[in-house]
Amino acid sequence: MTQPHRDSRTAAALARLYDVDLLEDPGDLDLYLALAARTGGPILEIAAGSGRVAVPLARAGYEVTAVDIDPAMLALAEKAIADADSSVRGRLELVEADLIHLDLPGGPRFRLAILALNSILLLETRDRQRDALETMARHLAPDGIAVVDTWIPSADELARYDGRMSLEYVRTDPETGRKVTKVAAVQYEPVYGQIDLTTIYDEGEQGEPPSRWIREDRLRLLNAEDLRLLAESADLEVEVLAGDYDLNPVCAHDERAILVARRRNRSASRP
Numbered sequence: 292m293t294q295p296h297r298d299s300r301t302a303a304a305l306a307r308l309y310d311v312d313l314l315e316d317p318g319d320l321d322l323y324l325a326l327a328a329r330t331g332g333p334i335l336e337i338a339a340g341s342g343r344v345a346v347p348l349a350r351a352g353y354e355v356t357a358v359d360i361d362p363a364m365l366a367l368a369e370k371a372i373a374d375a376d377s378s379v380r381g382r383l384e385l386v387e388a389d390l391i392h393l394d395l396p397g398g399p400r401f402r403l404a405i406l407a408l409n410s411i412l413l414l415e416t417r418d419r420q421r422d423a424l425e426t427m428a429r430h431l432a433p434d435g436i437a438v439v440d441t442w443i444p445s446a447d448e449l450a451r452y453d454g455r456m457s458l459e460y461v462r463t464d465p466e467t468g469r470k471v472t473k474v475a476a477v478q479y480e481p482v483y484g485q486i487d488l489t490t491i492y493d494e495g496e497q498g499e500p501p502s503r504w505i506r507e508d509r510l511r512l513l514n515a516e517d518l519r520l521l522a523e524s525a526d527l528e529v530e531v532l533a534g535d536y537d538l539n540p541v542c543a544h545d546e547r548a549i550l551v552a553r554r555r556n557r558s559a560s561r562p
Contacts, residue, residue, distance in 0.1 A: 302363035304504045308492050310341055310367065311464050311471050317408055319440060320347055322536045322549070327353050330402040330436050337390040337426060338410035342368030342383075346375060349383040356401070358386045358393060391422045393430070399554075401430050406439045412510040415485075417521075420511065424525035433556035437527055440549045441513055444486075448546075452479035452486060469494045472501075486510040515541045515548040527552035 297305065323344055327334060332353040336345050339357035341364050349355045359365050365385050372380050386395070390406075391414075404427040414420045427437040444452075459473040471494045478487040488508045495501035513521075515532050522529050529552045531538055534545030541548055 306363040334403045335401040336405040342371045428525045431554040452477040454478040522552045
């Protein structure tokens with residue numbers, strides 16, 4: 292994943308504001324806890340961000356390695372670990388690295404690998420998205436499970452993405468107590484199958500000049516079949532392509548695709 296250049300102050304603000312985006316729980320954590328109960332540990336999370344998934348998994352008793360390229364995100368994860376009990380601190384390792392071509396020590400030892408909540412869309416080419424799946428497969432023990440969660444916008448949504456600004460929310464940042472107003476402009480590029488997203492956060496007290504932070508992203512869209520083909524090319528055997536966190540099979544009107552795939556046990560398939 293390519294990390295855009297940001298000064299440390301901007302990077303820290305955008306990392307904190309990403310957590311404000313997720314104050315409304317997306318509802319995926321129960322899925323990862325259920326898969327962890329099925330597989331056991333250790334667990335690898337790539338593009339782990341501020342530890343939203345990794346910390347609860349460690350709190351539940353699993354050994355977790357959380358990888359992210361953004362030091363500002365990992366600083367928030369460090370804070371979450373510091374605020375947790377000592378057992379969490381002992382079970383959760385943070386690694387600052389690019390998930391592409393990642394090669395952690397210890398070989399293929401993980402029982403579960405997670406790429407959560409649209410992170411795969413931030414990889415700007417199909418080759419890099421495939422590399423992410425290959426990274427997961429490379430680190431999985433035989434029969435270990437990979438899970439990838441991605442957004443699939445509807446045709447109606449894509450038709451509205453013409454670059455106009457729209458208000459997404461007004462919320463209070465629990466860390467600072469300040470009001471955060473988020474507006475975004477989304478431009479769909481159908482020729483390239485991508486979305487250019489510009490997000491503007493204004494934060495401050497009522498009646499005072501706000502601080503403004505701007506984030507720009509390019510999202511490479513996937514559909515469910517794309518996800519299946521990427522998994523198969525990474526030597527993963529698809530167990531289910533789901534359309535929700537209860538793992539009901541994906542259907543035409545779903546706006547999420549959740550891949551659960553198993554690393555093939557090559558030795559078991561030999562004659």
